[in-house]
Amino acid sequence: MPDTNKHWMVSFDTDRIKDYVFATNSLKEIRGASAILLEIEEQRPAKLENSNKIYGAGGGGAYFAEDQESAEALTRRIENEFREKTETGSITAVWVEGTKTGDHNWYKALKSAAVRQMQKKKSSKAELAHLPLEPYMRPCASCGQLPAEKRFNEDRSGDLLCLACYKKREKGSEERYEGYLRKFKNHIGPSHAWYNARLPKDLNELGKVDGSGYVGFIKIDGNRMGMLFDEIDSPEQDKDYSKELKTTIEKLIYDALLQHGKIYQDVLPFEIVLIGGDDLMLFTTAKMAMPVTIEILRRFEEASPKILEGTGMQSQKLTMCAGVVLCHSNFPIPALADIGEDLLKNAKKKASPLYDCGVIDYQVVTGSMIDLESARAAVPYHRPYTHLQMSTLLQYARDFKKENMPASQLQMVYEACMSNSTVEGTMAALHMVGRLRNLRQQQLLKEFFTDKDLVEFKDKEANVWPWSRPAEKQANGQGEKLFSAFVDLLDLYRFVEKGA
Secondary structure, three states, rough: OOOOEEEEEEEEEEEOOOHHOOOOHHHHHHHHHHHHHHHHHHHHHOOOOOOEEEEOOEEEEEEEEHHHHOOOOOOHHHHHHHHHOOOOOOOEEEEEEEEEOOOOOHHHHHHHHHHHHHHHHHHHOOOOOOOOOOOOOEEEOOOOOOEEEEEEOOOOOOOOEHHHHHHHHOOOOOOOOOHHHHHHHHHHHHOOOOOOOOOOOOHHHHHHOOOOOEEEEEEEEEEOHHHHHEEEEEEEHHHHHHHHHHHHHHHHHHHHHHHHOOEOOOOOOOEEEEEEEOOOEEEEHHHHHEEEEEEEHHHHHHHHHHHHOOOOOOOOOEEEEEEEEEEOOOOOOHHHHHHHHHHHHHHHHHHOOOOOOOEEEEEEEOOOOOOHHHHOOOOOOOOOEEHHHHHHHHHHHHHHHOOOHHHHHHHHHHOOOOOOOHHHHHHHHHHHHHHOOHHHHHHHHHHHHOOOOEEEEEEEOOOOOOOOOOEEOOOOOEEEOOOOOHHHHHHHHOOOOOOO
């Protein structure tokens, strides 16, 4: 007679999602990779018979199997099917065994064992070996890393592609109703004005939607979600939490895009790359990128009680951090994704250790910048900001435009700040205030320089315009590090609409 207290858990997690999705510089193939991952996730429950789903989202999840043999078979099947569908993608699956006891500690212990086993297996995995390109082999026309095996004729390009890029491009063909486009249109319904709009062909077309020639890349990730996961002490709670998290995040993303976006000639102003639990990646027009990011972080915090309902942790506050890149539409997409990830790390560092409010870091890329740290070394940025501060900064930018602040004088103060001289920056700021004849403009500038949401001078410290916090000595001994929210505002200035 089988022991009904015995449980076999199969846990899995996708390896290096970013490397798979952003392997090429083609939006069509990135879209296809995204659709393939979503399809695998949606079809997995129906294919894994004789198993009981606990949770699943964003390339990861867990199932209960009937016995050890089923657990082993399930582990192999998850890994093999993922490899078969993606060609170059990889997923790590493990199984662990535990005994159900009278309290909930058995389930938490089972999850902890799965995490340890997962870490061990991932660390032992060698980098996926690809067939080396020999002189007689023709490289893939898209990724350039694998040998070309199949000609793609659906878009008349006739490109010779590796199997992975072929599958991505086939799935990402704009005529297809796949991936997050399907989910978004199911959300808005056929009566909505956006229902018949299409995705942009490439980032150049996306940059034309708002007329800026720039696009936004947004990368968002939840804070301390792993710690929260560890505290959930029953499979039923895990299942409810996972379902509510997924449903809530998808809805708030779609609603934020609808609220802040505008279509142009039936072209949608965004491209969703990934909604993986609390991990999000998407492209938008440059002008809507920051409002959408702020809206997502704000709404996610507001939804905390609903997401945590049933876990016994409704009093906790869920938060997210974000990295936002604003760049020319022809900037290399893989490099764009790397910068977004670095910005997200900066935001999380700012939010640590309390993580009581979502934080945003952003960068405007105007040239061939690849290294974020080097690009920022001599610039007096004050960012990252909490999403509340970011909302304040954005509103000032809108108000500056509404009041027609003189562009030449704004640029003069900006350039003085970039000189990294406290005196030059202050003289330029005072000069601008003195030259303004419009009282509303003068008042608005003074309000910005003294706004307590943006300025971090203590009560006994002089608030020296246009600096927003005291200078700090640099560790390398190369003078002082200055901070100015004015520089951050001017970087955003071209990407905002006039405020109300």
